[in-house]
Amino acid sequence: MENSLAFAQMMDKKFALDTLQEAYVFPQHLQKKAIYFLGNSLGLPAHNAHKAVEMINAQWAAHGVEGFFEAQPPWWDLEQQAAQELLPWVGAQDTEVAVLNSLTVNLHFLLLHFYKPSQKRFKIIVEEKAFPSDQYLIKSQLEFHGISPEDALIEIPRRGTCWDTQDFLDQIAAVGDQLALVFLGGVNYYNGQLFELEKITAAAHKVGAIAGYDLAHAVGNVPLHLHDWGVDFAAWCSYKYLNGGPGSIGGIFIHKKHLDQKGPTLKGWWGVPKEKRFLMEPKYEGAQHAASWHQSTPSIFALAPLCAALQLRNKMAPHAFFDRQKMLTTFLEKVLLEILEQRGSKFSIITPKLRGAQLTLIFNKEGRRIFDDLQRQGVYVDWREPDAIRLAPTAQYNTFSEVYRFGEILAEALS
């Protein structure tokens, strides 16, 4: 791997990345495609996702409510279609995934089911400084149960800029039979670190605890094998690496071992399988399926673009996608390291090798000025106060040539 335009173009050709780009719609800068490295924030729309929304509008006009049954495909099948398309990306069996609501809402009701504290077993292990919504979520769940976060919440600190898996394993063993739940982001939103979910899940189970994850930054970004790892539950949003659209519908995974006819602790009519839903029976009858966790009618306007984006994504096998993704981020790292070599240590890369697409750069000074400069040049990255730039080129629609060009623009901004 070398930091040259010729190498970047050769890689783009090898993976036909420029052709893949054509399937997506890019923001424009000076009548040219902008460099969009924000797969970690809001994935770009695919052309077919735009068409899917137009199609729902036309079906709504043509069929009214009958669109649920008569549209092609019938609207009430879209949730199942999206769930099926997701299976290879989360490593789930076919009854373990459902697509519904949005992320924080899903995590709340998953926790109402999976976090059942007793006098003895009530503690929760999390990573320190998790995404704020996760912090509020866990603290408010504890308060809902009348438990003080000071007594129950154990936050595992970073060592420097990253977490050490062993710290999780040691703490899980130390808390032992007081531990009710381990709850982490699969990939930390800030430093981009991928947690070793298989090892952490096994350690949690060894002491009789539940392991659940917020996969907002992991799904579509790193290989996941939730079923085989024995993960108890997980949830994610679909607007980042899954390209579902702004605020799009969320997804959940519930391991088969937890699926039964009883469904979730709090129920709604949409959790009744579709054959029986419209019988309007007073008694809830679920199925051994994550779909029983539906409570409300899902948004068809959110499902349609997600299904389209997933169909496009599924033209490639996950392992081929992730191989390409790894090379793209490694190339970005190489470009950045060369800039550091040439221009002095104006920033550091805090993301460890165990990661997905995202790299996080911490600037010594002038970070904000450099971010503003990048924006002016049509480069979309993400600024986090007080000193961080996060960027995530995704192998769905970013090219090695864009990474090379980004390096040139950054070097110029630093000089």
Ligand SMILES: Cc1ncc(COP(=O)(O)O)c(C=O)c1O
């Ligand atoms: C790690 C993580 N968790 C939770 C959320 C909140 O998601 P939502 O607003 O869809 O509930 C986000 C949003 O970016 C996130 O990055």
